[in-house]
Amino acid sequence: MIKKLQSKQGTAHQLKSSPEYRQASFTWVISLTLSVILLLNSFDFAGGALKPWVFTAFAAYALFTIVQMIITLLIRRDLLRTGDIRRSTRLLGYIQLLSIITGNLFTVTFGFNLVKQQKPPEYTIAVYMLLTQLYVIAISALNLFKPYVSNTFLPAMFILVVVAILQLIALLLVAKFVTSHYAHPKLVWLALPIIVTAATGNIFALVLGINLLAKIRKNGNPAMTRWSDVWIKLTANSTAMAGLFFVIFLFCLSVCSVFTFDYSVAIDNNYSAILLPPSLEYPFGTDNFGRDLFSRIVFGARISLIVGFASTLIPVIIGGILGAISGYYGRQTDNIIMRLLDVLYAIPGILLAIAIIAAFGANTVNLILALSVGAIPTYARTMRANVMLVSTYEYVDAARAFGSSNFSIIFKHIVPNSLAPMIVKSTLTIGAAVISTSSLSYLGLGVEPHIPEWGNILKIGSTYLETNSYLAIYPGLAIIALVLSFNFLGDGLRDALDPKLD
Numbered sequence: 001m002i003k004k005l006q007s008k009q010g011t012a013h014q015l016k017s018s019p020e021y022r023q024a025s026f027t028w029v030i031s032l033t034l035s036v037i038l039l040l041n042s043f044d045f046a047g048g049a050l051k052p053w054v055f056t057a058f059a060a061y062a063l064f065t066i067v068q069m070i071i072t073l074l075i076r077r078d079l080l081r082t083g084d085i086r087r088s089t090r091l092l093g094y095i096q097l098l099s100i101i102t103g104n105l106f107t108v109t110f111g112f113n114l115v116k117q118q119k120p121p122e123y124t125i126a127v128y129m130l131l132t133q134l135y136v137i138a139i140s141a142l143n144l145f146k147p148y149v150s151n152t153f154l155p156a157m158f159i160l161v162v163v164a165i166l167q168l169i170a171l172l173l174v175a176k177f178v179t180s181h182y183a184h185p186k187l188v189w190l191a192l193p194i195i196v197t198a199a200t201g202n203i204f205a206l207v208l209g210i211n212l213l214a215k216i217r218k219n220g221n222p223a224m225t226r227w228s229d230v231w232i233k234l235t236a237n238s239t240a241m242a243g244l245f246f247v248i249f250l251f252c253l254s255v256c257s258v259f260t261f262d263y264s265v266a267i268d269n270n271y272s273a274i275l276l277p278p279s280l281e282y283p284f285g286t287d288n289f290g291r292d293l294f295s296r297i298v299f300g301a302r303i304s305l306i307v308g309f310a311s312t313l314i315p316v317i318i319g320g321i322l323g324a325i326s327g328y329y330g331r332q333t334d335n336i337i338m339r340l341l342d343v344l345y346a347i348p349g350i351l352l353a354i355a356i357i358a359a360f361g362a363n364t365v366n367l368i369l370a371l372s373v374g375a376i377p378t379y380a381r382t383m384r385a386n387v388m389l390v391s392t393y394e395y396v397d398a399a400r401a402f403g404s405s406n407f408s409i410i411f412k413h414i415v416p417n418s419l420a421p422m423i424v425k426s427t428l429t430i431g432a433a434v435i436s437t438s439s440l441s442y443l444g445l446g447v448e449p450h451i452p453e454w455g456n457i458l459k460i461g462s463t464y465l466e467t468n469s470y471l472a473i474y475p476g477l478a479i480i481a482l483v484l485s486f487n488f489l490g491d492g493l494r495d496a497l498d499p500k501l502d
Helices: 002-016 019-041 052-081 087-091 093-102 105-115 121-145 153-177 185-200 203-217 226-235 238-260 263-267 293-329 331-345 349-360 364-390 394-401 406-442 454-464 470-497
Strands: none
Touching: 002 019, 002 052, 019 052, 019 105, 019 238, 052 087, 052 093, 052 105, 087 093, 087 105, 093 105, 105 121, 105 238, 121 153, 121 185, 121 203, 121 226, 121 238, 153 185, 153 203, 153 238, 185 203, 185 238, 203 226, 203 238, 226 238, 226 470, 238 293, 238 470, 263 293, 293 331, 293 364, 293 406, 293 454, 293 470, 331 364, 349 364, 349 406, 364 406, 394 406, 406 454, 406 470, 454 470
16 A cells, blocks of 8 residues: 555656646646637627637647647656657657647647757747747738738838748757757857847847857856756746746737837727627727727737836835845834835825826826835835845855945845845736726726727726627736736746745
């Protein structure tokens, strides 16, 4: 009995320790869920008709889901028999690469991870970089079904395709010439143009280029920096990378939409296309003024990201400085700063934001300031606690002994070593800022009503829940997806930055 129990525990540990098996299990569950959702939406239960395009998408998703289940069982068998995944099983990953035509991010990334046994973080980043570019091209290409496109559409699409080809070449070269501790020196000529392609908003390209340059510089040095270790842990976390992908994808789409989307379609009234259902011309349908809902959501992502990041960055800087000064000097300085912040902390953040907007007017700048002020105390407390801990370390005493100034000690030695919790907290609270932005806009206290913003779009859609529910469903799903993405990323960063989990 004891031997059987030990055998089961050993089997469970062996499967749990395999990142490929964990990702395979996670992928088929998510893919199956998406397939069921597509199946339910492929039937018009009111009219008793079948939606051919949606059913075709379901069939494609279901096919790759079945393949994913088979691969998961084969990986399980290989691990239990030999402790490693056979080459024949890894070759099945190339089948899953074909699922890119369905837009299934989870099966595509699994396929890339399965076909390569040793995966340095640069390889994973290169995969997500390419996928981000391809998804942006695919989304932008939907404008071809509209009666007209923006004047910059064709040259912008040409540039995006050229960038995608360059990034595909980069992925192939990284897969061949980059290992966990080595990158071919000639890849420096690849890193520089890849960094330039980040101008499209693809932050993965910037990260890949910087990582390549850093790895080339330390070739032959087996020592691993902390941030290299963080990237290794983060890229091994499927949910965190999925969250990071969606955030960067939205950012990249927001940048490229300036040239590939026509803003007039999102704001100008078109009374000949009022409340049209989803179609190829209008993928998410149109609202009560005939405006393209899909374009409005794309342009609304720009507002949500700007407000979310700005309303988080401001309190991080101000609260971080106040918390660092308070934690380092202590005593009277600590009492003065923290008591004043306690007064601010006693006021509920959303009520404070409403009061500020009511006093100064509803616009984007006031919204950012309103959300920022209420978040300062929490960041100050977080930084203060970290600074008080780091101030007791020996290298801080050594800096004092060498005669370093207090300013130098705080911002050169203490603050850089106290940033990890601040980074995690800021990532998790950006999602809350996005919700607050949409909530205030829904109440008419956020972004100006004429600007396409997710809260404004949701406010209009809420009046058509019974007749045209898609007007509220799609912006609601966009808000949910972005908030979940930030939460997944924050959880992944917390695990990667926590030294106790090593």
